[in-house]
Amino acid sequence: MTEVTIRHVWKEYDGDVVLERVNLDVAPHSFVSIVGPSGCGKSTFLRMLLSQEAPTRGFIRIDGQDLPPEPTAERGVVFQRYSVFPHLTALENVAFGPEVARAPLLGRLFGSRRKAVLEQAAAALASVGLDHAGDKYPAQMSGGMQQRLAIAQALITKPKVLLLDEPFGALDPGIRADMHQLMLRLFDETGMTVFMVTHDLKEAFHLGTRLVAFDRYKTRPEEIGAYGATITLDLALDRSSARERAEAMVGLADKVADQPA
Numbered sequence: 001m002t003e004v005t006i007r008h009v010w011k012e013y014d015g016d017v018v019l020e021r022v023n024l025d026v027a028p029h030s031f032v033s034i035v036g037p038s039g040c041g042k043s044t045f046l047r048m049l050l051s052q053e054a055p056t057r058g059f060i061r062i063d064g065q066d067l068p069p070e071p072t073a074e075r076g077v078v079f080q081r082y083s084v085f086p087h088l089t090a091l092e093n094v095a096f097g098p099e100v101a102r103a104p105l106l107g108r109l110f111g112s113r114r115k116a117v118l119e120q121a122a123a124a125l126a127s128v129g130l131d132h133a134g135d136k137y138p139a140q141m142s143g144g145m146q147q148r149l150a151i152a153q154a155l156i157t158k159p160k161v162l163l164l165d166e167p168f169g170a171l172d173p174g175i176r177a178d179m180h181q182l183m184l185r186l187f188d189e190t191g192m193t194v195f196m197v198t199h200d201l202k203e204a205f206h207l208g209t210r211l212v213a214f215d216r217y218k219t220r221p222e223e224i225g226a227y228g229a230t231i232t233l234d235l236a237l238d239r240s241s242a243r244e245r246a247e248a249m250v251g252l253a254d255k256v257a258d259q260p261a
């Protein structure tokens, strides 16, 4: 079980403030949905949690430890698209990370060590419902299957923290609903803490145990640059009632859509 502490974090690029005064205490096994207008720094925030970027000021700790300066296996990430390797099969895609980590020079394991990694990769594929697609290449897979593959890639290292940057934004609504079910199951089965950026409020309520919104308080042209976005809303979500609310909203939307014009 993993808790995350974010204390007084600022991020500037070339002197322009993107994020300021970001404080957040995230309890173990939380699912934090992150919303906010385009360009307010949501992806930047995730990149700091991943150590792809360092805060200009402030600190982030996982279970009381400062973040390592580089991305590590304890933090997995799934982006909206393009995170799988087109020249590798599904099984090879999932095995790639652990193989490179364990055989940094050759990028390839042999014998029983390779077999063990391939078995882990097969198990990760099965956990996302891709057990029969191990020898398919990404180009032979639908968008939903590719995102399942990206999730399996992120999960094979059993990360403590999973970072999702609009992971389902490019998928059709029906496929997205399947992915929500998958994500809820994986969240319940593991002890991980999840941060998910989304533009879809319904999705944020449906999956999150907590909703965090980023926005700027100062938006006049002369203030942009000098001031960044910060957390403007932080709501604890009651999972069961949030699910009911989301379902009610979906039901309502369907009814409205079904009305004859």
Ligand SMILES: Nc1ncnc2c1ncn2[C@@H]1O[C@H](COP(=O)(O)OP(=O)(O)OP(=O)(O)O)[C@@H](O)[C@H]1O
Pocket (backbone or CB within 6 Å): 013, 018, 036, 037, 038, 039, 040, 041, 042, 043, 044, 045
């Ligand atoms: N490497 C970088 N160098 C300079 N500026 C950057 C860099 N990365 C992000 N920015 C700037 O930081 C701001 C926040 O960008 P970010 O991508 O985090 O926003 P976002 O909230 O994820 O937006 P969206 O919803 O469109 O994905 C933007 O103004 C962007 O131009």
Ligand SMILES: [Mg+2]
Pocket (backbone or CB within 6 Å): 042, 043, 044, 165
């Ligand atoms: Mg973004």
